[in-house]
Amino acid sequence: MPQFKVRSVLPRKEAFFGLHFDLHPSKTDTELGSDITEQMIENLLREVRPDYVQYDCKGHAGYTGYPTKIGWPSPGIKRDSLAIWRKVTRRHGVALLIHYSGVWDSAAVEHHPEWACVNVDGQQDKNITSIFGPYVDELLIPQLKEVTDAYDLDGYWIDGECWAVKPDWSEAARKAFTAATGVTKTPAKYGDPHWNEWMAFHRRRFIEYVTRYLNALHSYKPGIEITSNWLYTSLVPQPVEAPVDFLSGDYSPGGSVDHARFEARYLSSTGMPWDLMAWGFNKGENCEWSLKPACQLMQEAASVLAQGGGFQIYYNPTRAGWLDAWMIRIMAEVARFCRVRQAVSYKSQTVPQVALLLSSTSYFNRADRAGRLYPGWAAVLGKEYNPIQGVLHALLELHYSVDVLAEHQISGKMSSYQVIVLPECEVLSDEFHMALLEYVHSGGSLLAIGARTAGLFRDYLGVTFDGDPAEATMFIRSGEMLGWLGGLWQDVTPVSAKCVGMRFPASDTRKNGKCASTVTRLGKGLVAAIYGPLGDVNYRSHVPVLRNFLGEVMSGLFKPMVEVSGPPCIDVTLRRKDGKMMIHLANTAGMQLSPRHAVADFLPPVYNVELTAWLPRKPEKASLAPNDMEISSKWDGGKLILKVPRLEIHNVIVLE
16 A cells, blocks of 8 residues: 555644535445445545545434444444544545434434424424433434544534424423423414424524533544534524534535525625535436536535635445545546635635625524424525525626625624615514614615515605505516516505616506615615515526616615626625635536536636726736736726636636
8 A cells, every 4th residue: 555644634624625425324234335445545535635524424314334332333334434434534634524413313213212302293203303302412422422432533514403403392392491481381383372482492402402412522522523514504594602613514416506605605704614515416307316527516616615615525425335436536626626716715704795684583483483493405495595595696697796694693794885685584673673774874775675674664765655565466677678576565655765666567668657666865875675576586587687677776776896797697706815805706607407407517608707896096916816817907097997808617806
């Protein structure tokens, strides 16, 4: 075996690029580890050079892939996979973490029904453990200590947690609720007395549950690094309280660019080390999995790198643990793409422009009504987050640099943003509502989108509300074109406000037009509203008129620092790093969307992109990363005109 110089292991929270392999071992496996060789792992680490590897330990089925003496090892273990991975990763100075399913443990509740979460009908759940029971102390913590000692692990990526945890009607949960609140009758459904308290109580106890095992394991092995998958991401939009070492989440295998560019914009505002995990495979309609080509993964990575995050890719080896050489070549190609951009992307800071509110108040209000603690992917891929993603997509197609922030993230720094956009949120706290009004009075610009969102600011919009919101078939106008925008609309009559957009009940602009959007001055600032469901409809249709209509409203609220002349497939992100300004350009043309086109092996480039940057002084140098190429630039009294002749997937204009 060739000898390699051992690299020092990079802490996981400092790591930029990694690989994730999970198998979710089961009781039907027959060949776990039988094909793993040191040479295969050597080839992978030599070609890809990841900062860390996360390998499987225990999946949702609850069976381990190593010979545990505490829980239930899969009967199919033929070779100790973790031992081989540990031996080779140590030789290369690569951190080794494990994938471990927490709250979701089917074997645990099969063998110990008393550990199960109890559903509202009184039946024990077949998969989900109770966060009020002994599972965490009798299995999770002891087993993680066991595997840590056996393989000298560097950390854990705990799966099956916030998106799997459920409200629990077990006796232990009921007693704890009564002790905490004094409420003796446990609610059963939305609308029952104390339902919201019941849900909020469970969310607090989940954070306490995670904190319990984090503290125990950090004390057991100081320096061990741990995260709970999706905790404190957009799926748990709360301030960071549990002592996780980094944040991470595996975004959707399909429609991945859209999912990644939304999630990355939220994570970049958490103040925590973070990464996102791409699935290295996808499947078509009624098909099985196929691996994504390198260019598809590069396009996904660009959305993450542009926001300053780390990137990892998830692959499934064979059940025997084998990874073919052609798979490794894809990993290596994507790794090289990321590495040459690391210096100009990783851990950069935002240049505030547009803030898009992810209202945690509205989010949990909807979750309570649906009876879910944390909606999980259902929020991002379902209706809960349609409006915010629809607005985000339109703003990005207009080439605005956008940050996605919850109330706790933007509070205290509203004034750094030129405009704050509220996408169809239903409720805000009184404190945050007043903070937004103060922001506008002090000179900021606020845009409320949606009938109910506008209703939150009805006393400040300079209009009268005519009746209640009502469902209506409507077409909005942008330029000379109309686009369908049906749904819930609020009729208004401008008083002091200016009408800046019209809507019509049919494709006939001669008659029955109504005001669709307004803008008015409030103190030193501006407050605007679009009185219909632009975000939700744009998410479901992406009709260009909707995007252009939004652009016309936004143009009256602020002037962006950077303007781009180019097609709508260019995402623009303004960041700072090492005293330099970075203008990230990510090409989303050809991105995979439909399950009938599961993978993308050609992404069309964009030619002759022109940018105008409004700056206080002329930069000393303008170059194009990752190759540090000088680019065409012209300084003209406060504006810098730049030209990028060809944009493939991702480039960064560096201004020094």
